[in-house]
Amino acid sequence: MFKKAICLALAILMVMAMGTAASAEDKVVLKIYAQYADDDTKVPYDYAVEKLAEAFPNVELELIPQAQDDGATLLALAAAGNLPDIYQTGSGILSTFRESNQIMVLDDVAQSTGFLDKVYPSCETFLYADDGHIYAFPYAGQEYVLLYVNKALFAANGLEIPTTFDELKHCVEVFTAADIVPLALFGQEGWITASMYDIIATRFNAGGIKALDTGAASITDEAYVSAATVLSELTQAGLFQNGVTTTNYDQASELFKTGKAAMFLNGQWYIEDATKALGDDATWIYYPAYDAASYEAGKAVFAGGGSVSGYAVNPASPNATLAAEVAAFISEKYCEAKITLRNNPLVALDVGLTNDTLPAMMKELVAAIPAMTSTTAFTWGLTNATFTDSIGTWTQALVSGQYTVDEFVSELGEVMAGM
Amino acid sequence: MKRYLSNPLAIILFITPTLGLFTIFVFSSILKVFYYSFFDWNGVGTAVFTGVENYSKLFSSSTFATANANGFKFALVITVYQLFFASIFAIAVSDRWMPFRKFFRTAYFIPVVLSVTVVCQLWTSILDADNGLLNALLRAVGSDSRQNWLGSRYGAIYALAFVNAWQWMGYQFALIVAGIKSISTEYYEAAEIDGASATRAHWHVTIPLLKETYFFCLLVSVTGGIKAFTEIQIMTGGGPGTATHTLTYIMYRAAFVSHRYGYGLAAAAVLVLECLAVILLLNYLFRDREAKQLRRLAGGKP
Numbered sequence A: 001m002f003k004k005a006i007c008l009a010l011a012i013l014m015v016m017a018m019g020t021a022a023s024a025e026d027k028v029v030l031k032i033y034a035q036y037a038d039d040d041t042k043v044p045y046d047y048a049v050e051k052l053a054e055a056f057p058n059v060e061l062e063l064i065p066q067a068q069d070d071g072a073t074l075l076a077l078a079a080a081g082n083l084p085d086i087y088q089t090g091s092g093i094l095s096t097f098r099e100s101n102q103i104m105v106l107d108d109v110a111q112s113t114g115f116l117d118k119v120y121p122s123c124e125t126f127l128y129a130d131d132g133h134i135y136a137f138p139y140a141g142q143e144y145v146l147l148y149v150n151k152a153l154f155a156a157n158g159l160e161i162p163t164t165f166d167e168l169k170h171c172v173e174v175f176t177a178a179d180i181v182p183l184a185l186f187g188q189e190g191w192i193t194a195s196m197y198d199i200i201a202t203r204f205n206a207g208g209i210k211a212l213d214t215g216a217a218s219i220t221d222e223a224y225v226s227a228a229t230v231l232s233e234l235t236q237a238g239l240f241q242n243g244v245t246t247t248n249y250d251q252a253s254e255l256f257k258t259g260k261a262a263m264f265l266n267g268q269w270y271i272e273d274a275t276k277a278l279g280d281d282a283t284w285i286y287y288p289a290y291d292a293a294s295y296e297a298g299k300a301v302f303a304g305g306g307s308v309s310g311y312a313v314n315p316a317s318p319n320a321t322l323a324a325e326v327a328a329f330i331s332e333k334y335c336e337a338k339i340t341l342r343n344n345p346l347v348a349l350d351v352g353l354t355n356d357t358l359p360a361m362m363k364e365l366v367a368a369i370p371a372m373t374s375t376t377a378f379t380w381g382l383t384n385a386t387f388t389d390s391i392g393t394w395t396q397a398l399v400s401g402q403y404t405v406d407e408f409v410s411e412l413g414e415v416m417a418g419m
Numbered sequence B: 001m002k003r004y005l006s007n008p009l010a011i012i013l014f015i016t017p018t019l020g021l022f023t024i025f026v027f028s029s030i031l032k033v034f035y036y037s038f039f040d041w042n043g044v045g046t047a048v049f050t051g052v053e054n055y056s057k058l059f060s061s062s063t064f065a066t067a068n069a070n071g072f073k074f075a076l077v078i079t080v081y082q083l084f085f086a087s088i089f090a091i092a093v094s095d096r097w098m099p100f101r102k103f104f105r106t107a108y109f110i111p112v113v114l115s116v117t118v119v120c121q122l123w124t125s126i127l128d129a130d131n132g133l134l135n136a137l138l139r140a141v142g143s144d145s146r147q148n149w150l151g152s153r154y155g156a157i158y159a160l161a162f163v164n165a166w167q168w169m170g171y172q173f174a175l176i177v178a179g180i181k182s183i184s185t186e187y188y189e190a191a192e193i194d195g196a197s198a199t200r201a202h203w204h205v206t207i208p209l210l211k212e213t214y215f216f217c218l219l220v221s222v223t224g225g226i227k228a229f230t231e232i233q234i235m236t237g238g239g240p241g242t243a244t245h246t247l248t249y250i251m252y253r254a255a256f257v258s259h260r261y262g263y264g265l266a267a268a269a270v271l272v273l274e275c276l277a278v279i280l281l282l283n284y285l286f287r288d289r290e291a292k293q294l295r296r297l298a299g300g301k302p
Helices: A002-026 A039-055 A072-079 A091-099 A107-112 A121-126 A151-156 A165-177 A190-204 A208-214 A222-237 A249-257 A268-281 A292-298 A320-341 A360-371 A385-399 A405-417 B008-036 B053-060 B062-094 B101-113 B116-126 B133-140 B156-181 B185-193 B198-209 B211-226 B230-236 B247-256 B261-297
Strands: A028-034 A059-065 A086-089 A145-150 A181-184 A261-267 A282-285 A310-313
Touching (some): A059 A320, A091 A385, A107 A320, A145 A268, A151 A268, A181 A249, A190 A208, A190 A222, A208 A385, A249 A268, A261 A268, A268 A360, A310 A320, A385 A405, B053 B062, B053 B261, B062 B247, B062 B261, B116 B230, B185 B198, B211 B261, B230 B247
Antiparallel strands (some): A086 A310
């Protein structure tokens, strides 16, 4: 009797296992290489996966979290012919994969899924690559480099918000004397040092580092040399914390959030975190300029900007068309999550959602956008990988305070001459 | 055993599989490094032959000079530190009268078994400019200097080399301990009869008889210094600027960040040649002395 019961149980188990296997076989598993590191990347991804289960019940995503390695993993996967079905990409990798035909042209899918109809007109420029084709479904809209300040620290030290470099230097002197870090910078990362240089360079030439990347300007131009001189002088005055080039994001952010630093540089995505930590004491300011007139004029020019980037598809995937549809869907859901769950309305698509509970800083930014006349680019939006690497390296050298302006100009000039 | 060693067929039979694998996975890869270093290639697309352009760009770059100087400094620090301390500690724990010998033998080797990442994080905390333990110690003894150990343009490479030397000293230590154990006690007894002190006995017996061990230790530390990468990648990211770049780091950034595989492989080719030159030089130095010794033993003129 006991043996019979065991046999019956095993038979039932076998049938159940076969059933499970059959249902698993019905599902299409797509590998996806996506950012999944912090709330700003995890929340939208989880939301998109949840919605995907409803819209595409036959699709299952297998996440490969993106490594913070400047695209090295993706490049290695491509070289080995092991690209995932869907992957997040920026302009640099996109250009490389276009040459090797490892990125799918998404024009038709963008049309058939209705993705094209939802793209904001202001974001159409970073939907199409320079050959007029769509290679990635973007979700991020125009993004901006913001100079965050702790208003309470300025008030406590009897300082006004700086509008010129001279005023900024005065603030640096006062804060340094009070043992407060004037500006916390996570200089371990090249993109933020490049952005630091960019916010000064845009006061002299609206093109900023983007103009250098495209060859429209040269590092030896007076505007860029002046920007380097200003940054070097501010560094020497003590603008940044000790050990700036080895400070990571967490350390710099902590300095700002705990009131040990008066200013902080980051993208607009930091608004949520800054508000949570400092409440109304945190705000963003227009970048200081060389005089009052240039300050006013410069209010319309922001560092940062959008770029051709987003979710791309491996054309060699056995389910390439399905993967493309899923990629379009995920990008759209990212936009929804960014608006509703991350209080960030700066997305690429009009998904018909609004958020009335935006933090004050975001409301101010949204109000300032119509007056903006130009933006530059984050380093991941630059097109020349060699320049991208070099601008990060040499601006880091400049903020270390141990390299001269001449060295900065000649070294970058050498790199740009060979581009 | 003798029968096998005198049989060429057996030798070929045993060597062929290893030689085959070595040729496929190592030798052919090195050849490919040299081959693709003459191309403009992004690693995944079509490679375009550009002759020696990558090499001419590399040699004319100021970062190349910095990287070579850094490789030399790194190699110098780790070689001196590791060989000096490993020798002293190995001789000390080999002494029968040394208390807690087993404890020290294990303790010196512990850093070797730790993950490089863990070691780098540990030393990053210790060397932190603001909250680091080392600066705190300096302050505790009355110094008001706040050294920026990892952010210094001219000093960071030495800090990185020290971290590497600290971690891998135990490896050299283990090799030297094993070498000392293989020395017959008769030599020491003879030295004792001749009235030599322990220090003199080690100086005239231990160190000369460890020549082969030192040769290997030197090879490991010098080539390890030239191709330094991990500590740099984790602790400074090559910065500030290019202050802590080495040839390996140039290769990595060119290939995986700038997508210039050809240029990166040119740096790799130079690195291979530099390591080869070091091996040949060390071989020559050690072989020369060996030959002199043999000539001396044979009664010939030195």
